[in-house]
Amino acid sequence: MATEQLTAKRPAPALTGSVLNIALRLAALALIDAVTIWFVGELLGQEEYILTGFVTVITLGLNAIFLIDGLYPYRWFSPGLALLVLVVIYPTVFTIYIAFTNYRDGNLLTRAQAEQVLLSRTYLPPDAPTYRWTAFRSEDGSRYALWLVPEGEGEPLFAEEGKVTPLSALNLGEYALDEDNVPTTLPGWVRLKKAETFKLLDSVLSKTQFGNPQRVIMLNPKNPVKQAGEFQPQYTLQADGSLLDNETGVLYQPIDGTYTPVDGPYKDAEGRVTDADGNPLPVIRPGYYVTIGLGNFKRLLTNEKIREPFVRVFIWTFAHAFFTVFLTFWLGLGLALLLNVPFTPGRAVLRTALLVPYAIPAFISVLVWRGLLNEQLGVINKTLINVFGLEHGPRWTSSPTWVKIAILLIQLWLGFPYMMLITTGALQAIPSDIYEAAKVDGAGAFQRFRFLTLPLLLVSVGPLLIASFAFNFNNFTIVELFNKGGPPISPDNPAGHSDILITYTYELAFGSGRGADYGFAATISIVIFVIVAIITYFNFRFTQGWEEVSENV
């Protein structure tokens, strides 16, 4: 009885209750910890330090919540907290981090990965012989050897681990060579069929050092089935992290993660490293990504080609979001008012029908509109041309002005049902007695709307309008799907006439012309975030005015 009272009063501490209960709870916790430890091991192997940190923090947090009695209330929203950290805070931190790196095409790998790729490259020195090979396995199955038939001049060799024996030094006796110059059997060895060697290629044959130190023979990594030879590693890693090209003697130093030639046997007058013919040597790829400080921000601010369209794009982005909200709000409100009149016949049906555009995925609607607004074949232009006898209809996709009108039209179609929905709800929440009071005071219909309905409506709908504005500020789908930001401004301008910031960013970062540049894209998205944050802040300041209205009612 006493214990029951205790548990009723205080939240259950972590280590009370039946032994089974505790064991189950802690087994679950142990399982989470086990998965985390395994996961962290994997992540560290891939050098994902930021994610490792977040996963560790989340798990430690979970342990604390479930083991420390004082943190009991957090148990109920621990899944939410964990997800918040993992899917909101982590990507934000990661985006900020990426903005300060040169993570882009050519520098996509980590240092270890780039070294792994480059150090695995081989070359064949000019005089080095190449061979056709046949594998042999010792009778006890513990060792492997290659029978090598030169592709050029020379006699066949038998290459074991640490030992090469030419045919003439082998006392083959009755073991004759077949037509390919390969002995059918060798004492102590079993000849393997080609098919049998396939599964040994990576596990055994590429890992065995055939031949002696003077003659290291390996399978050609680019053509392992057909060829073996005295291949040499292309690069040697130096103590300072640079790579020495063994073939040409050129030293490549990683500068901002890109292996750049800094020293070599040939140099031109300007001190650039060249090949034997005097052509400057290019960098070698792949490189790896490193932090480059404010480099991406500098590029955004100082590169005229990027900055110039930015202003133009910014104005249209703003106008697009504003007019979208403005037009959809008034159309939505108008319909809501109309359908709010009790004696409108069939208003339930109408209300439902008007929601249809909202119910169809924007993705599909935009494509349908793209077809309808096609300049030549679209129903709209065909009708306009036939009815009004025009030479051609509005150039919806090729005129800088019409394309903007077209996008606003589509936005209006897609957006008004939402505004109708929220204003209908808000209208019904306005008490009817204030209208009666206003009527008694002699206010007309317009005055009642202007001084009662609208201010009261905006109190509840205002924040939603701001949200809608912020959403349309970054409304990628409609602009990209309708005309890909086009029509183009000019061939040497990366922006198009209908590009908004987010589609322009996409074009800059991933679109054709530059390859993927994640670092730069992250930088622009931070800038967009700051802009949206500022707009939202001022919008909230502005809406505080409406709140005063509601307090006075």
Add this chain to the structure above:
Amino acid sequence: MKKHLSLILVLVMVLSALPLAVSSAQDDTPSLLIWADETRAGVIEELGATFEEEYGVDLVVQQVGFGDIRDQLRIAGPAGEGPDIIIGAHDWIGELVTNGLLAPVDLGDKAADFADVAIRAFSWDGELYGVPYAIENVGFFYNTDLVETPPATWDEVVEMSREIMDSGAAEYGFIRQEGDPYHFYPIQTAFGGYIFGLDENGNYTADDVGVDNEGSIAALEFIQGLLKDGLMPSGLDGGAAEALFMDGQAAMYITGPWNIGKFSDEGVPFAIAPIPAGPNGDPGRPFIGAQAFMVSAFSENPLLAQAFLTEFIASEDVQLALYEKGNRAPALLSAQEKVEDPYLAALAEAGAVGMPMPAIPAMSAVWSAWGDAITLAMQDPNADAAELAQQAAEAIRAAAEGE
């Protein structure tokens, strides 16, 4: 309480060690993971069974959307979760090689068994990065109800278009979509234009950009002329142009093998001819594209993957089976000879004068800047074609120099 706690800590530790024990278990049959798109995954899986049996290895074919293969390789490859082998198009290799995602392949003497253009398409800096299995190019498709003998020159195209429209047999003669440097290239080359010149080794070089030469400008002006004379509708995108040809409302259209199946199913009476020649007799050269199997640089069985490519994909049976599914000409010459298809033969004829599509990094600037120039020239037939071409050329040169 203390006792419980220590018991539990032990439990935590034991459970934590579990995954380590599980991961140390090993299997000695090596396996290859292949990423293939929906049209090819099935064939590879079917044919792969013989490879598995013969060589005692496991093949795992994962179906990944064609474009996703390229995008996901850059993430999954370095993370060690990627495939050993991918299917892809040759215009990916510039990007994939720059990012260190592909391992080079050496076909040795076997390279001569493949269409030369396919081998060139997959070569980068002197290395080959895949075993090609298909080549493709566009051709001059015409509606046989409306056009009896295909036009040999672009002048004839204009004449025929006029006749067809005057007679009312169809709404339009020759049509093409706006922009789209890929489909414009045959017209551009017929008038003497080009995109990149070749260096002494026969490789494309960004030092020589040809989109603002006389021929390229003449090609733009030719299209503008068709529009000005009302012989071609403006504002067409690829889908709309295709629909016009399919409905028999347009008589002539440049497209590729991917539409043969669709046109045949729709019962469009069509045939394929080489691209008409230009005013100076220059042939219209289509771009030749190629598709291949490539080895990931992060494969755990790189040699086995190479062996799969050279022993299996490079075989006639596999190349023919892939042709059956994909309707693109096999890249292996001996397989190509066995294919008897009038459409593919006609496309091969059109492609005989073709050029491999450049995969150099500056090519991506061509798609955007030159594409914009073509779009703008077609949107306003009175626009100055020379100025647009120059702006495009400058943008491409700037991109080639790294901005």
